[in-house]
Amino acid sequence: MSHQVDKNINQLFIDKFSDFENQLNGQKALPIHDLRKKALIKFKELGIPNTHEEYKYTNFKKALSKNFTFNQLFKNNDDASISQSDYLINELEGNVLVFINGQFSEDASHFNNNEIDIKPLTKAYSENPNAITKHFGNLYKDNEDSYALLNSTFCNNGVFAQIGKNKIVNTPIIIYNISDASKDEAISFPRNLIIAESGSQSSVIEVFSTIGEKNSFSNAVNEITIDENAILNYYKILDETEHVYHIGLTQASQKKNSTINAHSYTFGGGIIRNNLHIEQEGENCTTNMFGLYLLNGNSHVDNHTEVDHKKPNSYSNELYKGILDEKSTGVFNGKIFVRKEAQKTNAFQSNKNILLTDEATVNSKPQLEIWADDVKCSHGCTTGQMDEEALFYLRSRGIDKDKARAMLLYAFSIDVLKNVTIEPLKKYLDHIIALRFNQNEL
Amino acid sequence: MLNINNLKASVEGKEILKGINLEVKAGEVHAIMGPNGSGKSTLASVLAGREEYEVDGGDVTFQNDDLLELSPEDRARKGVFLAFQYPVEIPGVSTTNFLKTAVNQVREYRGLDALDAVSFLSIMKEKMKLVEIDQSLLSRPLNEGFSGGEKKRNEIFQMAMLEPSLSILDETDSGLDIDALRIVANGVNKLKSKDNATIVVTHYQRLLDYIVPDYVHVLYNGKIVKSGSKELAMELEEKGYDWIKEEANSVV
Numbered sequence: 252m253s254h255q256v257d258k259n260i261n262q263l264f265i266d267k268f269s270d271f272e273n274q275l276n277g278q279k280a281l282p283i284h285d286l287r288k289k290a291l292i293k294f295k296e297l298g299i300p301n302t303h304e305e306y307k308y309t310n311f312k313k314a315l316s317k318n319f320t321f322n323q324l325f326k327n328n329d330d331a332s333i334s335q336s337d338y339l340i341n342e343l344e345g346n347v348l349v350f351i352n353g354q355f356s357e358d359a360s361h362f363n364n365n366e367i368d369i370k371p372l373t374k375a376y377s378e379n380p381n382a383i384t385k386h387f388g389n390l391y392k393d394n395e396d397s398y399a400l401l402n403s404t405f406c407n408n409g410v411f412a413q414i415g416k417n418k419i420v421n422t423p424i425i426i427y428n429i430s431d432a433s434k435d436e437a438i439s440f441p442r443n444l445i446i447a448e449s450g451s452q453s454s455v456i457e458v459f460s461t462i463g464e465k466n467s468f469s470n471a472v473n474e475i476t477i478d479e480n481a482i483l484n485y486y487k488i489l490d491e492t493e494h495v496y497h498i499g500l501t502q503a504s505q506k507k508n509s510t511i512n513a514h515s516y517t518f519g520g521g522i523i524r525n526n527l528h529i530e531q532e533g534e535n536c537t538t539n540m541f542g543l544y545l546l547n548g549n550s551h552v553d554n555h556t557e558v559d560h561k562k563p564n565s566y567s568n569e570l571y572k573g574i575l576d577e578k579s580t581g582v583f584n585g586k587i588f589v590r591k592e593a594q595k596t597n598a599f600q601s602n603k604n605i606l607l608t609d610e611a612t613v614n615s616k617p618q619l620e621i622w623a624d625d626v627k628c629s630h631g632c633t634t635g636q637m638d639e640e641a642l643f644y645l646r647s648r649g650i651d652k653d654k655a656r657a658m659l660l661y662a663f664s665i666d667v668l669k670n671v672t673i674e675p676l677k678k679y680l681d682h683i684i685a686l687r688f689n690q691n692e693l
Numbered sequence: 694m695l696n697i698n699n700l701k702a703s704v705e706g707k708e709i710l711k712g713i714n715l716e717v718k719a720g721e722v723h724a725i726m727g728p729n730g731s732g733k734s735t736l737a738s739v740l741a742g743r744e745e746y747e748v749d750g751g752d753v754t755f756q757n758d759d760l761l762e763l764s765p766e767d768r769a770r771k772g773v774f775l776a777f778q779y780p781v782e783i784p785g786v787s788t789t790n791f792l793k794t795a796v797n798q799v800r801e802y803r804g805l806d807a808l809d810a811v812s813f814l815s816i817m818k819e820k821m822k823l824v825e826i827d828q829s830l831l832s833r834p835l836n837e838g839f840s841g842g843e844k845k846r847n848e849i850f851q852m853a854m855l856e857p858s859l860s861i862l863d864e865t866d867s868g869l870d871i872d873a874l875r876i877v878a879n880g881v882n883k884l885k886s887k888d889n890a891t892i893v894v895t896h897y898q899r900l901l902d903y904i905v906p907d908y909v910h911v912l913y914n915g916k917i918v919k920s921g922s923k924e925l926a927m928e929l930e931e932k933g934y935d936w937i938k939e940e941a942n943s944v945v
Contacts, residue, residue, distance in 0.1 A: 649769035662785025
């Protein structure tokens, strides 16, 4: 029976491709379309993972079959009903690109090309076809991830951003992926290409937000290239409800002496899967990965991270923390590969979880594979209840139990936040965390 | 102020306090001494309301209230303060915010208005001087990375801020060098008044050179087996605990 469902959802996507092609009009003639067709062929072969090890704890297949008709897949929507105050982050200034159900909203976006070559992907398809075909799907070509292939098949828009050589850009690129699920289910396949040229410094903030009570599904892919000596800060923020299903891959490739600081904040969602893959292709790379997930209700959030050390003298540091309340589920899988050539690698990983109820669960799996012999690697994962000793300490000073508990959970969470360098963003995140734990009066 | 009557307590099914009787009046300093494992810290913990201890019998009255019925926070609000043997490090909670929350929750319970930021800071400055604690410690997360001495000094500082009527110092001397010991003891002495009382729990006599007790009690095997004046502490320092153990065991 379940096999029947599986077959249907795979076939459904395959059948939808001709509808999709039909509404692309002139774009069908662009080189990008060949890449879509190639991705579809590979997708046909693989299908959506069902019993695959990588998706052992997070099976979208059933959820997608059960909760979506996909009738709205390529319908144009009118975005007039959505007010910017529903999703904009207060005081956060930058180059803003807004996509509503995957479609670029010209009215809501504002950006300039003074410092960065930035444009919607559809524009880049025709203006820079070579840059697109060079990068599109290139970073994960060996990655047999059906969801990424599905995105490659159906993606229509997103952001193309190229940060020029030695440009130090203080204005972040802010990408709002808004799902409008107020009238009908919302489906989108956002796709971003970010190229940080050598010596550049910049930040990209990706925000996912859903408006309305119907179900939404987004399947996102980011491909990020970080050239020699460049620094890129990447933030992904999901503050979602249980009607939201999301799977996203952020694939980054680092050249010599480059740095990526990748941050992931997930404050809810029905089923969420964040895949973060970072490949260190050169020596002396620095990779920082910070994550926080605060979950309640029936939320299910799965963070899969992977850092692949391929060359010597590199560094990676990972800190992911989670607080799981009610019946929520968390998954953490952290892969660290240290290839034979990657001597003198330092790699650290830590995953800490607090379970607030007996019904909340976490599956935490560090996965270190080390082929080099002269390396320093450490990992630790802890999953437990509240620190009773700390709780008693606060209570013994006259602070009531609920407040003491809230203080400790807030403190546990903002430990991750200290790595955020964009102040208005930090304030926004702090505010969400504080509200979650009733700390606003502090 | 405090009346302990035949108090029995256990942890994980193991009986530790086997009938403690003790009366503490306002203005008094009581020392509780005893060999390791005699139940000293258990007594301190039970009085402060630590939940992993099971009270099996007896009662404790604190200023006309049944102390054992109260939550740890309500005990603190009514004026019981425990200076921890091992103060907990709490990263992410700023010492100042923590204290402000604590002081205002205690004030609210006592029917006083919450302190605003300015008056809180001025009281804090005054108390900092009293216990010789540095501002730089208080701007750090609570006890995080503090040395043993700094942690103990922070305990006494919290005591100064909360103005308890009964302070219980649990092995406050452990891990302190002589200078730190003197500073901590000075702080305690300055906070002493005719209206409050102190229970000093210690293994060694040396703290009592600085905080001079009115009464000394020896705890052994979960019971107070001997009480006396401060000379008893001297005698213990000189002769150790073996004679107490022998005396106690021969009675049984």
